[in-house]
Every structure is written in structure tokens, then in C-alpha cells.
Amino acid sequence: MRIPDFKLERYFARWEFSAPYLLCTSDIEGWRMADLLALADPEARARWESLTLGYTESTGLPALREAIAGLYPGVAAEQVLTFAGAEEAVFVLVNVLLGAGDHAVVTWPGYQSLYEVARATGAEVTLLPLREEDGWALDMDAVRRALRPNTRLMVVNFPHNPTGSLPEPAVFEELCALAEERGVYLLSDEVYRLLELAPARTLPAAVERTARGVSLGVMSKAFGLAGLRVGWLACRDAELLRRCAAYKDYTTICNSAPSEVLALIALRAREQVLARSRAILEENLKRLDAFFARHAETFRWVRPRAGSVAFPRLLRDMPVATFCQELVEREGVLLLPGDVYEFPGNHFRMGLGRTQLPEALARLERFCEATFR
Structure with missing residues (x-):
């Protein structure tokens, strides 16, 4: 590569x-650290105090996956796969989904790995500019025009980095429906989700709205725990998650044991x-x-x-x-x-x-x- x-x-x-x-x-x-540990419930505190520093389960601590699933109504723990940060999750998913001859559409400006990893697989990438004069809003007509017969993946990031934009609920629903209609996977980078200035405006996660949706999350942003390096994918496509888990065997294999327990503490006190x-x-x-x-x-x-x-x-x-x-x-x-x-x-x-x-x-x-x- x-x-x-x-x-x-x-x-x-x-x-x-x-x-x-x-x-x-x-x-x-x-x-x-002391402030986070003070939030631990008795069960999580016991996990922390009895923790041994060995390998962990490659798919993630079961209790942690259950806590992550709790962020998404209707999603089960087995529909969550953890990673060493959101960056690894992006790298693994994109390499599993894309290769030479494939096409992806990615919102821009944005986090570079969301499009450069796709290019590195041999896929073509169409960058979809957000415009200041439109309030950095997502243009669904532009999304539709960008799609091709060989498009396999759409990548969006809302709440958006770096602009802070957030689409209207109807626009996000249209995006999810488009993924279903065209049989395209939708990678929804939701690492800033739950930081809406008006919590009532929080969008549903992509994994909640479509079987083609893959929601990307991490402890780094909304939870203020970047040092844990714990991220995840939530997806209802069991075969896609299986392939991602197999690919992860060639990257980190598993997460840090202390990080998993600390992430569990934070999610239970979210x-x-x-x-x-x-x-x-x-x-x-x-x-x-x-x-x-x-x-x-x-x-x-x-x-x-x-x-x-x-x-x-x-x-x-x-x-x-x-x-x-x-x-x-x-x-x-x-x-x-x-x-x-x-x-x-x-x-x-x-x-x-x-x-x-x-x-x-x-x-x-x-x-x-x-x-x-």
C-alpha cells in the first residue's frame, strides 16, 4: 500500500x-484518571481493581460492546466491533469494502483517512464539497449526481469536522434511503454525535436507519477520553462485521485491557x-x-x-x-x-x-x- x-x-x-x-x-x-474512576459503579470498579494485563477478546470486552450498543436503540452487542480508535476502524472497513474498480463518494473538507485510505485500496474517490455559502449543508442532489454504477461506499461525517454542520433530519433520512435504494454502504462518521448544541436535534445513527448503514464511534470526542484509543463500528450486516474482525487480526488484534474497562466506566456514566x-x-x-x-x-x-x-x-x-x-x-x-x-x-x-x-x-x-x- x-x-x-x-x-x-x-x-x-x-x-x-x-x-x-x-x-x-x-x-x-x-x-x-481519578475523576473518571470516581464515576465507576461497583461492578466496573471491581473489574478495574482485579484487572490483569493480558490479551483481550479481539471483538472487544463483551460488557463494553453491550454498553456501546446501548447508544443505539435496537442494536445488539454482537452488532458492535471495537478497535484501537476510530482511525483503525476506518482503515479496516474501507479495506474490506473497496478495491480496484470500485468507487466511493466522500464529503469534503474532512478527515483525510476517510478518502485517502479508499484511494490507497485502488478505488476511485469523488470528493463532495460542502460550501460555506450554503451554511456547510449537505446537497443531496450533488450526492445523487456523484453516484456511479460501481459506487460501493458513501462516507459522511455529521456532526461535521471541521465545520460543525448538521443536516436536517429529513436530509439524513433521504441519505439513508438512497443507500438502500442503490445498494451502497453508508459509512457514517458519528464521532461528534451527542455534542449537538440542542440535544433535541440529535440525528438517529445510520445503523438505526438502514441495514446498509455503518456507524463509526469513538471515546475521543464527545466523551473526552482520547487517550483510551477505543473506537467501534456498529452495523447490522453480520458478514461485513465478520470480515472486519478477520482483517483486524492483521492490525491490532485486540484492544488495551485498561482502556476497555475505563471506556466501560465512562459509558455507564455517560x-x-x-x-x-x-x-x-x-x-x-x-x-x-x-x-x-x-x-x-x-x-x-x-x-x-x-x-x-x-x-x-x-x-x-x-x-x-x-x-x-x-x-x-x-x-x-x-x-x-x-x-x-x-x-x-x-x-x-x-x-x-x-x-x-x-x-x-x-x-x-x-x-x-x-x-x-
């Missing part, structure tokens, strides 16, 4: 652990975990509303409807890559230029989920006032 460098990850490799203010990360502030995440986002969005109102001549943004990221645009006559480079060098504040997505328009990704956002935003404001006065 030949695959290009992952531009976002190479960018983070350079700056993530040296820049003191991360204003572009897509996850929620990580939990401290209302408390999610309440913390939403509270962080709510406070940070208030600050960002005021910031962008003060700097309307410098930035334009479509306020996110869900998730923990946004994709503002720099309006000044400066390349966004230069803007981000000078910002991190002068103020220690890291933003992610839209160049890493190869997406035009001087956009940059801003993360909403870290508790250091007020300090980072103050430094960004100082930088803008000095640079554009």
Missing part, C-alpha cells in the same frame, strides 16, 4: 506538544460525562460569539450546530498558513490552517472543547490587534 502523508497529523506532530495553547484540537478536555462536555462547549461558544462579533472585519464564521470544532475564514489579505504560523510563533496559540485539507478559501479549524480557550482566545485577540491595526 502507498498512501500520502496525513497532513493534519504531520502538522500536529510538529506543534501539538510544544505549543502551549491549543485552539484547534477536535476533542473535549481530557478526563483525569449522562454525567456528556453533561461535562456540553458545559465546556456552551461556555466556550459564548466567548467565541463575542470574539467574532468584535472582529467581524477580520473573520467570518458559520456558527457550528454541533460538535467541538468550527471552520472560520480569515478575511484579511494574508494566507491563512502564514497567519497560523506567525500566531503560534508569537503567541504560542495553535490553529489548524485549511491547507491541511487542501480546501480553498483561507479557512482554519478552531477547537471548542478545551478549558484553556479563554487564555488562548485572549492571545489570539492580542495578535490580531497587533497585526491588523
